[in-house]
Amino acid sequence: MTTPNLEQAIDRSGGNPAKMLRADARGPYQFPIPQMEYANWRDEQRVWRESAIFFDQSFHMSDVYFRGPDAKRLFSEVGVNSFRTFGRDKAKQFVATNPRGHVIGDAILFGLDEEEYALVGSPVAANWVQFHAETGDYKVDVERDDASPINPRERLLFRYQVQGPAALEIVRKASGGTLGPVKFFNIGEFQIAGVTVRALNHTMVGIPGQEHTGLEIFGPREHSAPVKEALLEAGSGLGMLQGGAVSYPTTSNESGWIARPLPAIYTGDDMRAYREHLPAHGFEAHASLGGSFVSDSIEDYYLTPYDLGYGRVVSFDHDFIGREALEQIAVAPPRRKVWLDWDAGDTGHVLTSSLFASGRGAKYLSLPAGGYSLIHYDRVLLDRTGVGVAMDPMFTMNHGNVTSLASIDAGLAEDGQRLTLVWGDEASIGVKPQVEPHRETEVRVTVRTSPRTSQGARR
Amino acid sequence: MTTPNLEQAIDRSGGNPAKMLRADARGPYQFPIPQMEYANWRDEQRVWRESAIFFDQSFHMSDVYFRGPDAKRLFSEVGVNSFRTFGRDKAKQFVATNPRGHVIGDAILFGLDEEEYALVGSPVAANWVQFHAETGDYKVDVERDDASPINPRERLLFRYQVQGPAALEIVRKASGGTLGPVKFFNIGEFQIAGVTVRALNHTMVGIPGQEHTGLEIFGPREHSAPVKEALLEAGSGLGMLQGGAVSYPTTSNESGWIARPLPAIYTGDDMRAYREHLPAHGFEAHASLGGSFVSDSIEDYYLTPYDLGYGRVVSFDHDFIGREALEQIAVAPPRRKVWLDWDAGDTGHVLTSSLFASGRGAKYLSLPAGGYSLIHYDRVLLDRTGVGVAMDPMFTMNHGNVTSLASIDAGLAEDGQRLTLVWGDEASIGVKPQVEPHRETEVRVTVRTSPRTSQGARR
Numbered sequence: 001m002t003t004p005n006l007e008q009a010i011d012r013s014g015g016n017p018a019k020m021l022r023a024d025a026r027g028p029y030q031f032p033i034p035q036m037e038y039a040n041w042r043d044e045q046r047v048w049r050e051s052a053i054f055f056d057q058s059f060h061m062s063d064v065y066f067r068g069p070d071a072k073r074l075f076s077e078v079g080v081n082s083f084r085t086f087g088r089d090k091a092k093q094f095v096a097t098n099p100r101g102h103v104i105g106d107a108i109l110f111g112l113d114e115e116e117y118a119l120v121g122s123p124v125a126a127n128w129v130q131f132h133a134e135t136g137d138y139k140v141d142v143e144r145d146d147a148s149p150i151n152p153r154e155r156l157l158f159r160y161q162v163q164g165p166a167a168l169e170i171v172r173k174a175s176g177g178t179l180g181p182v183k184f185f186n187i188g189e190f191q192i193a194g195v196t197v198r199a200l201n202h203t204m205v206g207i208p209g210q211e212h213t214g215l216e217i218f219g220p221r222e223h224s225a226p227v228k229e230a231l232l233e234a235g236s237g238l239g240m241l242q243g244g245a246v247s248y249p250t251t252s253n254e255s256g257w258i259a260r261p262l263p264a265i266y267t268g269d270d271m272r273a274y275r276e277h278l279p280a281h282g283f284e285a286h287a288s289l290g291g292s293f294v295s296d297s298i299e300d301y302y303l304t305p306y307d308l309g310y311g312r313v314v315s316f317d318h319d320f321i322g323r324e325a326l327e328q329i330a331v332a333p334p335r336r337k338v339w340l341d342w343d344a345g346d347t348g349h350v351l352t353s354s355l356f357a358s359g360r361g362a363k364y365l366s367l368p369a370g371g372y373s374l375i376h377y378d379r380v381l382l383d384r385t386g387v388g389v390a391m392d393p394m395f396t397m398n399h400g401n402v403t404s405l406a407s408i409d410a411g412l413a414e415d416g417q418r419l420t421l422v423w424g425d426e427a428s429i430g431v432k433p434q435v436e437p438h439r440e441t442e443v444r445v446t447v448r449t450s451p452r453t454s455q456g457a458r459r
Numbered sequence: 460m461t462t463p464n465l466e467q468a469i470d471r472s473g474g475n476p477a478k479m480l481r482a483d484a485r486g487p488y489q490f491p492i493p494q495m496e497y498a499n500w501r502d503e504q505r506v507w508r509e510s511a512i513f514f515d516q517s518f519h520m521s522d523v524y525f526r527g528p529d530a531k532r533l534f535s536e537v538g539v540n541s542f543r544t545f546g547r548d549k550a551k552q553f554v555a556t557n558p559r560g561h562v563i564g565d566a567i568l569f570g571l572d573e574e575e576y577a578l579v580g581s582p583v584a585a586n587w588v589q590f591h592a593e594t595g596d597y598k599v600d601v602e603r604d605d606a607s608p609i610n611p612r613e614r615l616l617f618r619y620q621v622q623g624p625a626a627l628e629i630v631r632k633a634s635g636g637t638l639g640p641v642k643f644f645n646i647g648e649f650q651i652a653g654v655t656v657r658a659l660n661h662t663m664v665g666i667p668g669q670e671h672t673g674l675e676i677f678g679p680r681e682h683s684a685p686v687k688e689a690l691l692e693a694g695s696g697l698g699m700l701q702g703g704a705v706s707y708p709t710t711s712n713e714s715g716w717i718a719r720p721l722p723a724i725y726t727g728d729d730m731r732a733y734r735e736h737l738p739a740h741g742f743e744a745h746a747s748l749g750g751s752f753v754s755d756s757i758e759d760y761y762l763t764p765y766d767l768g769y770g771r772v773v774s775f776d777h778d779f780i781g782r783e784a785l786e787q788i789a790v791a792p793p794r795r796k797v798w799l800d801w802d803a804g805d806t807g808h809v810l811t812s813s814l815f816a817s818g819r820g821a822k823y824l825s826l827p828a829g830g831y832s833l834i835h836y837d838r839v840l841l842d843r844t845g846v847g848v849a850m851d852p853m854f855t856m857n858h859g860n861v862t863s864l865a866s867i868d869a870g871l872a873e874d875g876q877r878l879t880l881v882w883g884d885e886a887s888i889g890v891k892p893q894v895e896p897h898r899e900t901e902v903r904v905t906v907r908t909s910p911r912t913s914q915g916a917r918r
Contacts (some may be wrong), residue, residue, distance in 0.1 A: 019848055028496070029495065036489070037486065037893070038891070038892065039892035040823070040831070040892065040893045040894070042895040043824055043892070043895045046895075133607070241892075243731040269765070282829070344814075344815040347811075347814075347815075348807065348810070348811040348814075348815070351807070351810050351811070352803070352810070352811075353804075355803075355806075355826075355854060355859075355860075356803040356806075356859060356860065357808070358859075364501055367814075372499070373831070395814060397895075400814075400815065401814075401815065417697075432495065433498035433499065433502075433700075434496070434499045436499055436501040436502045436505075436856075
């Protein structure tokens, strides 16, 4: 008997992956950050625009290492990104698609050395790359260092995030002046508390690459304590707060990163070998789907890099899986990624209706993050016609309202365009334990095509 | 050098225990129940009125055992309760007061045997009884089995709660018919999955002793798994859900149990020896105080058994600490415990103002439990004059609104009496990490003097 795999899990569930994932009982990802809140999620959000936030990311992400002479070629052949100038001390938002150009997953790819790379983030992209490393013609060794909840060992690294306008000053202070210039999406090396650390310059909040510098600092786990202490100490006089598991995922809502698109792996004979490679109880097999967007065809949940705002990272300077399909899509991408700002009055109605309605009210909107499954897709309408899908409704104090990230018809991706989002999930009543009896409710939303700058944030 | 103690902690903080506890950074108690939600907190609340809820209480309570020939005399001399008929297989809501009749704490006292008793609940009452066991003239041995987060060992028992109208049927089914009649607040013994268990008949939801039977089932920890499995299996066809850490504390809001009154131990020369006995970093030293009721005199936070609705358990058939004071108070108790039902419109205003106000809005009200400190006291007003304190605002689907439990002037404790509750805590802005910038907001509330029956619950 062979080990049960994802393909068999789909068969056993009745053969329809959309139904399988819509019925999956898994709730939203519980970030294994030690505390839910360190201050309170409102102030934690506020400081990442006004001062800085410290997040301990040592636990919740998969780090998968790819080492060997063919590592760079592997990523180049699996990823949509250009690898012409990639190497040590460079980083990328790595995006992988299936042969039809649908996104499987994305993660941050760290160039640790010329022949050593790490994919850090959700395990979806790393699983796909690992599959090719192991089944393709590559001289590459793979080492997994999974997220703490599924990792039988101690993690290899600590990983501390300092984000916000004061981040650079704080890290410089903690480094005792050893931090030199680090370009955006480059990796620097310096000292904190006598420990040699490396750090990625990137942006979890604000406008990526444009506003301020955020640093993701990592080093050997055995030196975690003094580094953390030095960073917290350096930030304490500058208004920095430590952020907890509640505020953490809401950073993506401001920066515009769609954290969990559905991996486009559930259909296609050319993807069968991969489904047979994946376990029957891994992330992909339990990628629970919730929200008002309901289809029996799983492919309706697939998204291209263009749908997700990754057009800028697709490069046809190399051959990669999905290239042909993406070259066709690139001519006129049908969808664009936008922010959908919820009408405050309608949001208030959702909240009060869910609590006080005498019969069935609206679906309860938990705050600050409204999603109740691993992957959340809501229906977006114009004149009662579907024009896209909206993900992960979240409130942040800096936005001052609830915002969904969405992928909508490109012709409607204009600032100020009014649309309607359907909040609720009547199809999941009695199916998903997270969904109580309710009625779906329409929420007026307004399209925004770029992140809000700090200037535009609520004060 | 002696070990630092609570008395020294108060001195070091500046000598004012009210200021010390108002400034304490500890947030609300994080119940170490394995999951935050098993279904969702709305449905978990609903089923304890419609079917049954299963709570795993094996982790969050202190169990302190008192064994020996003088154990019963110890409880009788420290507690306000009558012990005339107490003994094996009986239980009590044990209440202890200081010499002035102010409540120190309460917990459930289990009569495990004629010379073996266990106090189960928050550690406050048990700490006080243990002090007397160790310093008084009692032949009593004390064994502590603290809550999991502060217990270096494995817990001694499993403890499973089945509550709701279907509870008795479910436990009977799981017991294979071995469960015989158990009177209210008595302890029965029967078998589940081949394991001998004991169970307290009590009520966490609904009207204590009047509505339905709830059972708290306990036995040796090593047999926890098969018993839990049998109970979940027995309940699965009857609509029972497992309840998580989010819904758990909201049971008390329906039954009317004020879970965390401030322990009346911080003042008085006659209590000094106890403060010198308590550690500098125990529960009492970090009993953080939040809410709109702000006083620099800690005694303003003290409450008598009558203030908390425990008049029925005070018995003058024996001598006990606080008896003289309580005999005087009993003549005309100045306060009464009531429920304060929040106006739905005002609650909606609090919610939307906290999220959408352009300047400072109302204090964010987290749901279902609004408290943000270990102990929460809000101001209650009539015509702008203080008439009492309100604790632990919570929303339950069965109430269909937010309700605070309160202790108010006895003359105002009439069903339908309109009062005002002040929601917010401006004094804590910049002091308590849980409190974001906000403005205090008045909420209209209506007095209710008894719990709502299932009939009165929102359907």
